Amino acid sequence: MAFFIDIIKGIFMGVANVIPGVSGGTMAVSLGIYDKFISSITGFFKDWKKSCKVLLPIVIGIGIGVIGFTYLIEYLLSQHTFVTCMTFVGLILGGLPMLYNDMRKKMVEKNKKLGIGNLIAFLLMFALVVGLPLLGVGSETSNVLEGTPLNMIILFFVGLIAAATMVIPGVSGSLVLMILGYYYGIINTIKNFLDSLKVLDINSLISGILVLAPFGIGILIGIGIIAKLIEYLFSKHSVMTYSAIFGLVLASPIAIFYNTGLYKHLGEVTFLRLIVGIILCVVGAGVTYYLGQKEV
Known part of the structure; x- marks a missing residue:
């Protein structure tokens, strides 16, 4: 049962990693699997069997979420922006009680109290997430990226940067891809690869692999590097790290509303959409809270 819950x-x-402005790391925190996800990555070579047992269902789920939602993301954000955003706000906020309880436990364990340093860490991370979308979106690359040698090198480093941000709670890897100008190129390349797989178009599949392989390798290396850093921070500066994560998580709804352009059209939201959005927000929070309690 735990295996399927982790999926x-x-x-x-x-799904969170596909939506610009939504953080996969935040979702992992809200769902209560962040610590074991990070520790399984950093401890992979020490006990690969244990790490695989933890990572396998999560990675399967991530793959299903990315592939499945790649086809829906443009439609949902263009036609149902408000209710989609509200659902993810609920999913994120539903994990706050558990995050708070974890921080309180660490405070008791380390005999620490919240001070000015914790407030500064909170405000800095809050400002980071709110300010990141203000950097603007880079000019997009072609609809489907080509597997040229130069593109392969660039995509490796793009994957490296995006992966590092995907693991950090509150920071959206897809938003970083958008700022770098590669979001739609990657999304469309994934869709083109899946379409080619259905009809076994070998040439298109090879072209897709030449693009996605270096990007994927960059992601794996980036996750490994940042996971080591986060593990160190939790080990040596746990309460300060929790304070920073609170800032990242609480700022996420603002980043979501800003990056989707929803803030410009809030006055146009109909009463029905408002009610549906609020209901989905509450349901999303309940789902996250329930799944978080199922963490074993």
Whole structure:
């Protein structure tokens, strides 16, 4: 049962990573699997069997979420922006009680109290997430990226940067891709690869692999590097790290509303959409809270 619950949690993480402004790391925190996800990555070579047992269902879920939602993302954000955003706001905020309880436990364990340093860490991370979308979106690349040698090198480093941000709670990897100008190129390349797989178009599949392979390798290396850093921070500066994560998580709804352009059209939201959005927000929070309590 725990295996399938972790797959569901992984699906939420995968979906979150596809939506610009939504953080897969935040979703992992809200779902209560962040610590074990990070520790399984950093401890992979020490006990690969244990790490695989933890990572397998999560990775399967992430794959399902990314692939499945790749086809829906443009439609949902263009036709149902408000209710989609509200659902993810609920999913994110539903994990706050558990995050708070975890921080309180660490405070008791380390005999620490919240001070000015914790407030500064909170405000800095809050400002980071709110300010990141203000950097603007880079000019997009072609609809489907080509697997040229130069593109392969660039995509490796793009994957490296995006992966690092995907793991950090509150920071959206897809938003970073958008700022770098590669979001739609990657999304469309994934869709083109899946379409080619259906009809076994070998040439298109090879072209897709030449693009997605270096990007994927960059993601794996980036996750490994940042996971080591986060593990160190939790080990040596746990309460300060929790304070920073609170800032990242609480700022996420603002980033979501800004990056989707929803803030410009809030006055146009109909009463029905408002009610549906609020209901889905509450349901999303309940789902996250329930799944978080199922963490074992």
